[in-house]
Amino acid sequence: MKTMMYLWCLAGLCLAPFARAQQTLTVVSGQVTDAVTGEPLTGATVALKASVGSTQTGADGKFQLSQVPANAILVASFVGYGMEEVAVKGQTNVQIALQPQSALDEVVVVGYGTQQRKDVTGAVASVSAAQLEKQPAASMDMLLQGKASGVQISQSSGAPGGRATIRIRGASSVNAGNEPLLVVDGIPMYNSSKDPGGTSYGTFSATNALASINPNDIQSVEVLKDASATAIYGSRGSNGVLIITTKRGKSGSAQVNYNGYYGWQRPHTKLDLMNGEEHAEFLNDWAGASDLPAPFDNPQAIGQGTDWQDLIFRQAGMTDHQVSISGGTENTRYFISGNYFNQDGIVINSGMERYALRFNIDQQINQRLKFIQSLTFNRTINRSVPIANAGSDNVRSAGERAYTASPTATLFDEDDAYTTNWYGISKPESPVNSLLTTRNRLEGDNLLGNMGLEYTIAEGLTAKSSIGVNLMNRANEEFYPGETTYIGGLFGGLGILANRRITNILNENVVTYRTSFADRHRLEATGGFTWQTETNRSSSTQPTGFPNDLLGTDAIGGTTGTPVIDSDLSDWSIASFLARVNYQFNDRLLATATIRADGSSKFAKGNQWGYFPSVALGYRLSEEDFIKNTGVWDDLKIRGSYGVTGNQEIGNYQSLARLVTDLLYIFDNQLINGARQTSLANQTLTWEKSAQWDVGFDMGFWNNRLRLVFDYYKKNTHDLLFTINLPAYSGYRTALYNTGQLENRGVEIELSADLFQNDFTWSVQGNYAYNRAKMVSLGRSGSTSLFLGYAPGVNLSYIYEGIFHNDAEIAAQSYQTGVQPGDIRYKDVNNDGQFNADDRGIVGNPQPKHIFGLNNQLAYKGLSLGIFLQGELGREGNRISRLFDPSEVASNKAHELVNRWSPDNPNGTLPRAGVGNWLSSTYLLQDMSYIKLRNVQLGYQVPGRIVGIRSLQVYLSGQNLVTFTRDGFFGYDPDGGNGYPTASTVLLGLNIGF
Known part of the structure; x- marks a missing residue:
């Protein structure tokens, strides 16, 4: 048988x-x-x-x-x-x-798991790949700007690869980190610069960690905002969390896609400055007010003079190419991509290149065991220029060289050499040649990978264990030539060679149990243990006295100066236990409870563990018959949450007594290296903690073609980290302590609508946020720059009230003495008849009152048009001081100062040249509100299939095209810095699928 x-x-x-x-x-x-x-x-x-x-x-x-x-x-x-x-x-x-x-059925990535949108009880905003692909960008932060309520992204520098500032629901700290936690394919990290050190006088742009992530690879971004959503990340959740998920393969035949574009960039705007004739007349007026001879006999002969902005800024190209292949079988799925990005900067001698490779794989080994891998390697090369002043202005930013250089000076002198001096300047160098010859090359290699096994123990019970690594190598080379830069001339050439190596290792072990019973109850429980450690090593040498400028740092062996040599080693680790329970009753009542316990090496023994709980409740009223019968709502959910999160970003070893070995002592007529203690140990140092509650509701109407999300929150951060003054007898000046409280409260609204859904489609997504911050307590901080009831960053300043036009106006008041016509009139704030420091007022609003974004997507058959607007209202900041300070002579001036007071122009509205009572005041304060046309993209999808081609789209995209500001705004861009202006860009792109 x-x-x-x-x-x-x-x-x-x-x-x-x-x-x-x-x-x-x-x-x-x-x-x-x-x-x-x-x-x-x-x-x-x-x-x-x-x-x-x-x-x-x-x-x-x-x-x-x-x-x-x-x-x-x-x-x-x-x-x-x-x-x-x-x-x-x-x-x-x-x-x-x-x-x-339905939008309610879309899957949302939350910490250590996923949920359907309808089941989420916390404040979570999502940005999908479909939204991200509508706007080509160099880095993810540029894509996210204006896409999610409560998220403020400021481009502090327009430099290629320049770092952006990200704030979720305002700043939660004064002295500790305010950047949100980034979780890239499960690996926590921060958008902090990992660059090695530069010279003691260097001011080059800190690179953007997000610029190393290829934005074409991103599938979705989730923004976790309230404590219920972020408490699962415990001591790193106070500033919010961005979860970045990259693309993965799907079952089916291999699909090859090419995405590429070429773009043209130009400076977004030029500053309206004095021309050569106008600046010469200003300098003559200044000299006359200072009893000096006039430096220019015939200002009219100078004419327009030299436009340094045209010489330093340029039109520049940028290109991006990506090829990806994805596919697989029912058991094996893969996504592989390669990317090359190259952007020349709009400032001469600047730019960035990025090479990136990604390999994501999902392998179902058997019915119970699954292997998951995410791996990316990228290499970036940055050519930077200074973006801020440093070293007592011995090094000036690229922007300042463009707007302060006098138009009376020429590019070349009579001997065809670069001009290095003009009237009033004390640190001569050619604004153009110094930028062309200064060298800063920062190379970075980054390997980011995560691999794990997921095992189904029994029905509904799974366990996942993963290992993640983030390996970074950075090398920086700076060189200031002795002949062409002021700082290089002081040292006979100044250079640096610096390296940094970072090893970050992560292990996570998570068990998840899902079950339902009695047809009305659903339960999901997640528990786990994670451990992460990082080691950071760096070294640098700063040589001076180079034999010549030809070889730069390649001639370091021939330098004659005493080099500054430095090295550093630091590490930190964190161990965590986490648990979360999601419960649902009858698809109506929702509950989430989370707790995480973190033990951090950054705090002293006995004070290293912190506990961060949260709870959230939701009620889906739309499942009730009395709501369904109204025929109004497709979705109606109310929710509320409360929880506590932490902030451990204080640097390493802050709780310990620290030594430095930077002193030399003389013993027996010999120099001996010595050490000295620089700080006291603080055994009580601990996390800043943010207690936050949030109430909100989600609504959907007309088959969810209209959707509304609303949140109101209040976040109180206590145990703020402050450096407080110590009594002199302690032997130390300051110490780091936990003291003081900061409050943020606000409103967030997200509204989306599908207006048309036939041959012609039109969808609109809009978001709005309002946030108010104020200091609730200063504790023992003794801070003189923070004020109770005001947001951090406000100023104590004199109030500008115009100028004195004549002697009669001066005689009509008595509190300002020793002034003359053309001098500044300040306000007597306390009305005591005297003008002194007591007449300063708290002014300025460093945070916008309102931030918003509005995205329109229209399509007709193969044609598509996207229009994206973003803006901030109510933020204030200072104008560029040197351009408006008529008492200062070493720089060009804003064209507005043509209407300054002078004996020939007694009706002038601005202070006279050489004004005698110049003080920092609201004269410099301006409204930084703006509405920006972030992106306009016109695309055409070729209909049908072409032989060998699955899909073909061409598009034309314009970015940062138009910015609307308040009358009187003066600057390159209210959303960017003046050290390196932002650019307007036009891109021509092509997407092909095979």
Whole structure:
């Protein structure tokens, strides 16, 4: 009997290939449509289940598959729609209708798991790949700007790869870190610069960690805002969390995609400055007020003079190329991409290159075990220029060189050498030649990887263990030539060679249990242990006295100065236990409870563990009959949360007594290296903690074509880290302590609507946020720059009230003495008849009162148009002081000062040249509000399929094209710095799918 069974099995195995060969294979065609509107869906994927065969629909929604078995099952999918399986059953024409997927059913990535949107109880905003792909960008932060409520992103520098500042629900700290935690494919990190040190006088742009991440690889970004969402990250959740998920492969035949563009950049704006004749007249007036001879006999002969902005700024190109391949089988899925990005800066001698490779794989080893891997390697090369002044202005920013250099000076002197001096300047160097010859090259290699195993222990019970690494190597080379730069001239050439190596290792172990019972209860419990450590090593040498400027730092062996040599080693680690429970009753009542315990090496023994709990409740009223029967709401959910999160970003070893070995002592007539203690130990140093509560609601109307999300929150951060003054007898000046409180409260609104959904489609997404910050307590800080009831960053300043035009106006008041016509009139704030420091007032609002974004997407058949607006209102800042200070002579001036007071212009409205009572005042304060046309993109999707090409789109994109500001705003961009202006860009791009 057994022999017969073996023979039958052997025969079956031998005949199986022939049976498959005999199976009828045919060509199947059909159409994929919207189940609601009946409209064809372009670009939908149709695949053979459990096979690698797949295709995509054309502009008419039609598809065709060859080699299809008669008993095959077709699987159709499309972004925004549910998946549909249809049995072929011998048919040659198959019609497939896909149901639109409700926004409530979309999956949201939360800490250590995912949830459907309808089940989320916390404040979580999502930005999908479809939204990100509408705007080409160099880095992720540029894509996120204006896309999520409560998220403020400021481009502090327009330099390629320059760092951006990200704030979620305002700044939670004064002295500790305020950047949100980034979680990239499960690896926590910060957008802090990891660059090695520069020279003692260097001011080059700190690079943006996000610029090393290829934005084309990003699938989605989730913004966790309230304590319920962020408490799962415990001591690193106070500033919010950005979860970045990269693209992964899908089952089906291999799909190859090319995305590329070429762009043209130009400075977004030019400052309105004095020309040569006007500045010469100003200098003559200044000299006359100072009893000096006039430096220019005939200002009119100078004419327009030299426009240094035109010489330092330029039009520049940028290009981006990406090739990706993805696909796989039911058990193995992959996504592989390669990217090359090159951006020349709009400032001469600046730019950035990025090379990036990514390999993501999902392997179902068997029914219970799954392997998951995310791996990326990138290399960046930055050519930087100074973006801020340093070393008592011995090094000036690129922007300042452009706007302060006198237009009376020429680019070259009579000997065809670069001009290095003009009237009033004390540190001569050519604004152009110093930039061209200064060298700063920062190279960085970054390996970011995470791999893990997920095992299904039993039904509903899974365990996942992963290992992540973030390996960074940075090398910086700076050189200031002795002949062409002022700082280089002081030292006979100044250079630096610096290196930094960072090793960050992460281990996470998480168990998740999901179950439902009694048809009305659903439960999900997550628990885990994580451990992360980082080691940071750096070294540098700063040589001076170079034999010549030709070889720069390549001639370091021939330097004659005493080099400054430095090295550093630091490390930190954190161990954590976490737990979260999600409970649902009858799809109506929702509850989430979270707790995380963190032990950090950054704090003293006995005070290293912190505990961060949160709880959230939600009620889906839309599931109740009395709501359903109204016919108004498709979704109505109210929710509330409360929790505590922490901030450990205080630097390493702050709780310890620290020594430095920078002193030399003389013993027995010999120099001996010595050490001295620079700080006291603080065994009580601990986390800044933020207690936050949030109430909100989610609404959906008319089949969720109109959606509204509203949140009101209040966040109180206590135990702020302050450096407080110590009594002199302690032997130390200051110490770091926990003291003081800061409050943030605000409102967030997100509104989206699908206005048209036929041949012509029009969707709108808008968001708005209002945040108020104020110091609730200063504690023991003794700070003189912070004020109770005001936000950090306000100023104590004199109040400007115009100028004195004549002696009569001076005689009509008595509190300002020793002034003359053309001098500044200040306000007597306390009305005591005297003018002194007591007449200063608290002015300025460093944070915007309102931030918003508005995105319109319109399409008609193959044509598409995207228009994205973003803005901030109510923020104040100072104008460029040197351009408006008529008492200062070493720089050019704003054109406004042409209307200054002078004996020949007694009705002038601005202070006279050489004004005698110049003080820092609201004369410099200006409204920084703006509305910016961030992106306009016109695209065309070629209809149908072209031989060998699955899809083809061309587009024209304009970025940062127009900025609307308040009257009187003076600066390059209210959203960027003046050290390196922002650029306007036009891109021509191409997307091809094979």
